[in-house]
Amino acid sequence: MSSTSARDFYDVLGVQKDASKDDIKASYRRLALQFHPDRNKSPEAEEKFKEISEAYAVLSDDDKRKQYDTYGKEAVFQKYGEENIYRGADFQDVFRDMGFGYGGGFEDILGAFFGTGRAGGSRPRRGGDLTLHMQLGLEEVVGDVTKEVEIPRTELCAICRGSGASPGTTPRRCTQCNGTGQVQKMQNAGFARFIRVETCNKCRGTGNIVDSPCKECRGTGHVRRQRKIRIQVPAGVDDGHTLRLRGEGEAGEAGTPPGDLYVVVNIPEHPVFKRRDSDLFVEARVNAVDAMLGTELRVPTLYGDTMLEVPSGTQPGTQFKIKGKGLPRLNSFGKGDEYAVVRVDVPKSLNGRQKDLLKQLQREGKVQ
Numbered sequence: 111m112s113s114t115s116a117r118d119f120y121d122v123l124g125v126q127k128d129a130s131k132d133d134i135k136a137s138y139r140r141l142a143l144q145f146h147p148d149r150n151k152s153p154e155a156e157e158k159f160k161e162i163s164e165a166y167a168v169l170s171d172d173d174k175r176k177q178y179d180t181y182g183k184e185a186v187f188q189k190y191g192e193e194n195i196y197r198g199a200d201f202q203d204v205f206r207d208m209g210f211g212y213g214g215g216f217e218d219i220l221g222a223f224f225g226t227g228r229a230g231g232s233r234p235r236r237g238g239d240l241t242l243h244m245q246l247g248l249e250e251v252v253g254d255v256t257k258e259v260e261i262p263r264t265e266l267c268a269i270c271r272g273s274g275a276s277p278g279t280t281p282r283r284c285t286q287c288n289g290t291g292q293v294q295k296m297q298n299a300g301f302a303r304f305i306r307v308e309t310c311n312k313c314r315g316t317g318n319i320v321d322s323p324c325k326e327c328r329g330t331g332h333v334r335r336q337r338k339i340r341i342q343v344p345a346g347v348d349d350g351h352t353l354r355l356r357g358e359g360e361a362g363e364a365g366t367p368p369g370d371l372y373v374v375v376n377i378p379e380h381p382v383f384k385r386r387d388s389d390l391f392v393e394a395r396v397n398a399v400d401a402m403l404g405t406e407l408r409v410p411t412l413y414g415d416t417m418l419e420v421p422s423g424t425q426p427g428t429q430f431k432i433k434g435k436g437l438p439r440l441n442s443f444g445k446g447d448e449y450a451v452v453r454v455d456v457p458k459s460l461n462g463r464q465k466d467l468l469k470q471l472q473r474e475g476k477v478q
Contacts, residue, residue, distance in 0.1 A: 237369035267327035279317035346438035388446030
């Protein structure tokens, strides 16, 4: 038997060889949070997660750790085999409060995320995740937003409670695959014998036979429903912000946890305000004379108009801060600011008198 990891198990978990069980557990928890496929979608995460779990399964068990320290990795796998390496490791305690929704052993975790466990056979899969795109206007996110939406999703049948069998009856174990959902097919080719594993065609991989199917779900154990869900969006979210609603996705197989609902917030570009994090920018247009002499402008904000004092001699591009008129800072306190950016409108045509007045100012050295 060969293991997933070619590295030293202590190096894999980043602990010393005299590390205590608590140190090993703490290190595994930290790495599991980083590489768990439910959080890390990179292609390398799945293999890394298996590697650290294999190391934890050996080092957290006194007998396996002693065998490993004395004789090495190959001796551990020769004694226990790949199927039994994970047995006895307390994965349930590690994952209980980590938010992944899995309370079983490593085989259940692998089965939920990758379809099968190391022990072989078909494993129930957790429910699929759903994604909802929610469009909000900039004006809406100045405060917390509550929206009620309808989500089409698969749910457990309320009549048979997911078993697929009519009330008063229960599914029976498939005799062809002995409840594993898979069968082995052997084929001889000369001196060689090939063994392949296929999905059981009698139970279609479920491991159970339903003699009296539930009329509501037609024996599938699942029904399609339009479910109303109330979604709370925190103030100050930006475009692309994603909310995760645990357990609001598709129902899982054979009683495994449901998937999650991911709500992606989409905020289209605003016709008046430009956004930079929690700060807002707006154009304040003045004519050339007002820029020279000074004026007072009415400037829009998300909270109503405000008056802005523009002093004489204001240059194009000057920014005036309007404190506290930006967006709420997400997961923090206070609000950003609004900046009024001055744009000076130069007249395209002047009458004769206007030209003469400007020339007179120029001669007097007042216009530079």
